[in-house]
Amino acid sequence: MDATPADTRHNRWERNFNIAGMAAMHFGAVIALWMGARPIDLAICFGLYFIRMFAITGGYHRYFSHRGYKTSRAFQFLLALIGTTATQKGPLWWAAVHRRHHRESDTVRDVHSPVQRGFWWSHMGWIIANEHEEYDPSEVKDLYKYPELRWLDRYHVIPVLVLLGTCTAVAGLRGLCWWYCVSTVLLMHGTFTINSLSHVWGHRRFNTSDDSRNNPILALVTLGEGWHNNHHRYMQTANQGFYWWQVDIAYYIIKALSFVGITRELRLPPQRILDEGRLGNPAPFVKVEGDKPAVAKPAREPRSVLPTIPQPADAE
Numbered sequence: 321m322d323a324t325p326a327d328t329r330h331n332r333w334e335r336n337f338n339i340a341g342m343a344a345m346h347f348g349a350v351i352a353l354w355m356g357a358r359p360i361d362l363a364i365c366f367g368l369y370f371i372r373m374f375a376i377t378g379g380y381h382r383y384f385s386h387r388g389y390k391t392s393r394a395f396q397f398l399l400a401l402i403g404t405t406a407t408q409k410g411p412l413w414w415a416a417v418h419r420r421h422h423r424e425s426d427t428v429r430d431v432h433s434p435v436q437r438g439f440w441w442s443h444m445g446w447i448i449a450n451e452h453e454e455y456d457p458s459e460v461k462d463l464y465k466y467p468e469l470r471w472l473d474r475y476h477v478i479p480v481l482v483l484l485g486t487c488t489a490v491a492g493l494r495g496l497c498w499w500y501c502v503s504t505v506l507l508m509h510g511t512f513t514i515n516s517l518s519h520v521w522g523h524r525r526f527n528t529s530d531d532s533r534n535n536p537i538l539a540l541v542t543l544g545e546g547w548h549n550n551h552h553r554y555m556q557t558a559n560q561g562f563y564w565w566q567v568d569i570a571y572y573i574i575k576a577l578s579f580v581g582i583t584r585e586l587r588l589p590p591q592r593i594l595d596e597g598r599l600g601n602p603a604p605f606v607k608v609e610g611d612k613p614a615v616a617k618p619a620r621e622p623r624s625v626l627p628t629i630p631q632p633a634d635a636e
């Protein structure tokens with residue numbers, strides 16, 4: 321059988337590395353459960369989960385992928401650095417594949433659609449396989465100009481090894497298994513539910529060209545990302561819980577940081593989007609067989625349902 325362009329020796333090595341790393345982390349989490357935990361282990365595990373989930377949700381996603389707010393170049397780097405320790409590759413790769421997900425949501429070209437390729441592919445198969453190891457720098461021109469981000473993206477394994485090594489040096493096997501493995505495994509699966517469950521399980525408030533859903537349980541687990549149907553309707557915002565009752569912890573943190581000048585120019589959904597969501601009654605999603613996004617029939621008023629490309633906004 322002929323090798324496809326993606327099936328090179330290098331990419332096969334990458335895929336095997338991904339599989340081995342993922343298996344080792346899960347094995348470490350099982351060992352942790354067998355060892356039992358002290359209160360300090362649970363506290364540090366939760367702390368590492370929380371801060372890194374914020375770096376993914378508030379950093380990789382809302383800042384790097386969608387430019388939902390502005391910040392300084394130093395805080396931008398800090399978000400990228402902590403995000404990298406989440407073991408979900410670098411910020412440029414993450415933002416590039418995520419922007420592509422929005423452009424091609426739930427079509428055959430989507431990188432992780434449960435509608436097209438099943439639950440397990442959308443949950444973790446796509447990140448383990450070697451089909452999406454590379455990204456197109458033109459997708460992230462606004463980020464690619466920062467050399468420190470390019471460095472971090474290229475050597476994204478280094479911060480992971482530093483965190484893993486520090487946990488082990490401080491608390492031995494318990495530090496490795498509870499502090500690093502359990503917190504990272506929970507963090508990964510929490511994040512991955514947004515690609516898998518959030519396109520399957522929940523309520524559709526908005527009429528979008530994909531099968532995205534709102535789910536309050538996933539919103540709690542991911543600090544706000546579970547309002548995924550809101551997000552697919554209007555993506556360039558610092559918040560994803562559009563209404564006061566939609567709990568969005570990452571937004572509360574971004575807002576709190578704005579009070580001390582760390583973040584600024586937070587983007588929020590316009591009134592017309594909020595009014596549209598209050599109407600409810602979106603058209604049901606129709607699975608697309610081709611590679612073009614479906615244009616669902618508007619439920620109430622004519623409008624474009626195609627996602628827009630995020631506007632670059634520089635850090636200063």
Ligand SMILES: [Zn+2]
Nearest residue numbers: 385418551555
């Ligand atoms: Zn997004």
Ligand SMILES: [Zn+2]
Nearest residue numbers: 514515532548
């Ligand atoms: Zn999505």
